[in-house]
Amino acid sequence: MHDFFQDCLAGDWPRIRATLESDVALRAHDLARFGVRHVVSRLPGLTVRDTWDEAGAGERGLVLVPSVFRKTGVLLANEAGTLITYPASGHRTLWDESEAAAPGRLGALLGRGRAAALLNIGDGCGTGDLADRLGVSAGTASVHVAALRNGGLVATHRVGKAVRHVLTPIGSALIMAQASAGGSVQRG
Template identity: 40%
Template sequence: MESWFALNVMARRRPGALFEPWRRNVRVRDSLRLLGGLAQGVHPLDVFTLAGAGAHVEEGLDRFLGVGADSVRAELDTWGQFGDLPSWSKLLPDDAETRRHFAAALRETHTALLGPYGDPLRAHLEAEVTARAGVMVRGGAERLLSTLHPDLVWRDMTLDVTTRFTSLTLDVHLNGRGLVLIPSVFCRLPLFSYDSFRPDDAPVLFYPALRDPAHAFALWGQRAAGAPQRAGALGALLGATRAAVLEEVGRGCTTTHLARKLSISAATASHHVAILRDSGLVISRRQGGSVLHLPTPLGLALLNGTLSGPN
């Protein structure tokens, strides 16, 4: 679904300041253009409802290929209310070849739009989950739901999901099923995913998890694929442990993640981060009960070997 949201952002004429650097760094392929008609608009086709939860994109695509025709047809009818769908999409419910082409295009979308930023995206979302868990522990579910997004309002034991672009009103009664919250970097507005064919499943609410321009700048300033690593030189300059800390911070991480990843104590991790921060290589921002560490432009230049001297 993150790939699907990313395609929705890519299709916009003005993606906004948070996403413009990302769009300049990725390439649009023909398969992305094929899917564009289904991913555009405030409410893109809900591929998550059709595929269900999966450990990775391949599992999700396999599930999508096996979804019954009635489910696909119902989903197309639902989301078709928000705009004209491409004519070829009418073949998705019953035509196996069309569905395989769709799955292949979505796989290419995932690789092209998310692949270069896989590790930073995961680190950002892990930090978001940790932060929201802390909010819930300290303030309960009501506090958590009231702080997710301005369009989500918790009032009188009811979660109101409003949107500034449509007059849609959605009443979802949980009836003891619970609610699954999924943060998304590319989701621009809260979006419910609810499958009428699986009425016992808990509804899913996607919500935007990229709100801070500083986080966006650090996130898009790093690319997981092809970024030159200078581990040996960094180790000689900073010391082996501190160089490893900067490498991990380059992907975005919390103090807890950093300590676990490098098998050091949280106090030691905080000490090294503090020195890097005082040196202008790292910024740290609190998210709930966690602190997310990100590289500064200088830190990124040092990691990528792109520092240049005076002209």
């Protein structure tokens, strides 16, 4: 598996991971704001039906797995729950190399560095992690995060001595609007 990953995915992994993390962040915001029915009903290619559990039946779990490789499908359904995979938001532009160096229209709106920072925060990261993803100094990453936070696109939470930056619903929506408008959402 390690050799396969190195040969086939390692070069693209930062972009794949950022795409998946952005999707997870968006779904988490939607889940908190609108509930599970809203999130599940908006997964492409999935039909939601109401079902009634038999009296005394235990609750079943639902695991949603974004993918950049496969269409919507049920991977596993058993008494413990259901695992559903679906195409991650932005998966169509992930492999488009035409604007790989620039974050598309977001770059025109926010500036290339800040747009790249927004796109690379994914489901959350520290300043050092973001700096590594962007290939910039921690100070530069911190300046980008401060500007995005002041604009309401990123929230920062302290966890012990560390800080974690996450997308706000507005930040996630901006990324998704960019993707659905046909713009590139390339990372870095």
